[in-house]
Amino acid sequence: MNLILLESSDFVAPGRAVLFGRRHQHITEVHRAQAGEQLKVGLVNGEIGHATVRQADAERVELDVALHQAPPPALPLTMVLALPRPKMLKRTIQHATALGVKKLYLVNAYRVEKSYWQSPWLTEDKLREQCILGLEQAVDTIMPQIELRKRFKPFVEDELPAIAADSLKLVAHPVTDAPCPVDIHTPVTLAVGPEGGFIPYEVDKLQEQGFSAVHLGPRILRVETALPVLLSRLFPAR
Structure with missing residues (x-):
């Protein structure tokens, strides 16, 4: 602490x-x-x-x-994250909070098990506990805003265009040719899939909304590892 x-x-x-x-x-x-x-x-x-x-x-x-x-500045980032499995969810929320993420959407995806949405760790109080641990670690005070979206297609088509407006739109996807950019100085909306990644249909839906697929190299990383790597590339030393 x-x-x-x-x-x-x-x-x-x-x-x-x-x-x-x-x-x-x-x-x-x-x-x-x-x-x-x-x-x-x-x-x-x-x-x-x-x-x-x-x-x-x-x-x-x-x-x-x-x-x-004043607390440290927030990252100019909105994160769209496929709901991780419950054990990983706790660590992921802590890591995201410690790294300065203030807007986080937990969304459904084809490879997200339905049972994950029944986890007690998704209650407001439990999510807040993990955010507090992340803030205590990072010496920060501003609580993140976390939203839950259980339907992928309506969220991407109806809400995401306004959420991601006027930002660089990226989806982390290992099967693509473009590497993740480095040291971005504009707002970013970043979509990160579940273990196994977004399926092609989901990547296509995101690309229809202007998202560009980017990768982190030839190694396939777990979500909890990929998240800090992505943020350290996009916003180094912030």
Whole structure:
């Protein structure tokens, strides 16, 4: 936890927060913070700053909080991601959040198992938990917007044109001749398929909306590996 992430509900008075549970445990057992010590903190969807430990005991920690720094800028990216299997979903959400993705559409595809959509990890609370872990890792505070779309064709035909308007449209697809571009300075809409990739019909539908297929070389990568590789090529050192 590189950042203690605070909620508005944690504040008992202006500039003073009280923490329990997981964050209290981290502060007392990992940081081993004592009264007077400072910690890096941030407010969800707000600024980053520092907190001075006012008091810490076995049940709670009380902090004096000063926020003064803007969070890191978001990537100029909208991601369209075929729903990963549940175990991979958690890691993927964390990685995407840590890398600065703020707009994410989880969509259906032919190779997405129907059972994946029944996963308890798709509830709003569970997705938020994974986003928080990603924000804490990256020292960021801005919560991503995650949307679920269970029907591929209506989403691509009816919604995606407006979502991807005025952006560079790319679909990661291993069976193509064009490599993924590097160091892009315009907004990007990136579509990433499931394990096994999008089927030709789905790639065709995306290309009808102006998407260009790009690859990462001869190696076939898992989604959780391909995602950070793609983003590091498109937006290096951002």
